Amino acid sequence: MTQTILTLSVAYGLLIVLSMLMVFNSRFPLILRAGLTVAVAALVFYTYWGIGEIRGLPSDSAPPDRFRLYWAQITEPDKLSGETGSIFLWIGELDEDYYPIGMPRAHKLPYSEELAALVIEAQQQISQGEQIAGEVSEDAEEADTEEQLAAEVAEDSAESNSTRVGERYLSFDFGNLEFVPAPAPVTPEKRN
Known part of the structure; x- marks a missing residue:
């Protein structure tokens, strides 16, 4: 910045x-x-x-594939004001050996009940002193049926009608996201 x-x-x-x-x-x-x-x-x-x-606003881009979760905040949808709700994650990217890459960053994700449940469980583990890593697995997804695709297009068009100027909606599959205890970083073998 x-x-x-x-x-x-x-x-x-x-x-x-x-x-x-x-x-x-x-x-x-x-x-x-x-x-x-x-x-x-x-x-x-x-x-x-x-x-x-x-300068301090959270990123609305997708989180990295492997990260350490430091903390989160959940803002539930409010039907009276029309707010859609958000989940804010304070995370630091990890490489394939679980070493931190760069500085931690805040990410803003759209609210969903499934993601909120995952985040609440991860926060409880952090409160107990555990270090938590998040991973987005790349499992093969089942082929979508025509009805599922039509429903997704209808949902996307309904959401696009409520988009405000300057607000970007994230399309990210949270079904492949899981929080696990952070493994220790892999260290190279010592040579004598």
Whole structure:
């Protein structure tokens, strides 16, 4: 995210230079040139503030195939306000030898009762002091029937009608997700 802020800062710096060249070397009315200068300066500060505000938002992308679950929060659907509900996972990606990769990240997943039950059980194990790993297995799925495919398309179209601007819905099969006690990382053999 810091790289994004630096890139935007450089881009706005170039925009300011181009705007100043236009202000000093154009025949536009003075009020238009002054308005352009004020607008660009305000845009720089507004963008800096906006990027700072979104830095802590959770990712809405699919979680990695293997991760360590640090904690979770479940927000159930609210029929009165129309909120669909979400499950927030604080996770760290693990490689094939169960070593952590990178920094932990928050992920936002759509609410489902099955996933909520899995997460509650995992949280209970974490509360008892266990380290929990999540794995998405790639089991072969049964071939879908025409009725199942039609129902999925109808459900997707119904959900797309309620999509708000800037909100991305995740399509992820939670049926293959399981939480297990985290195995110890595999260490290489010592050589003498």
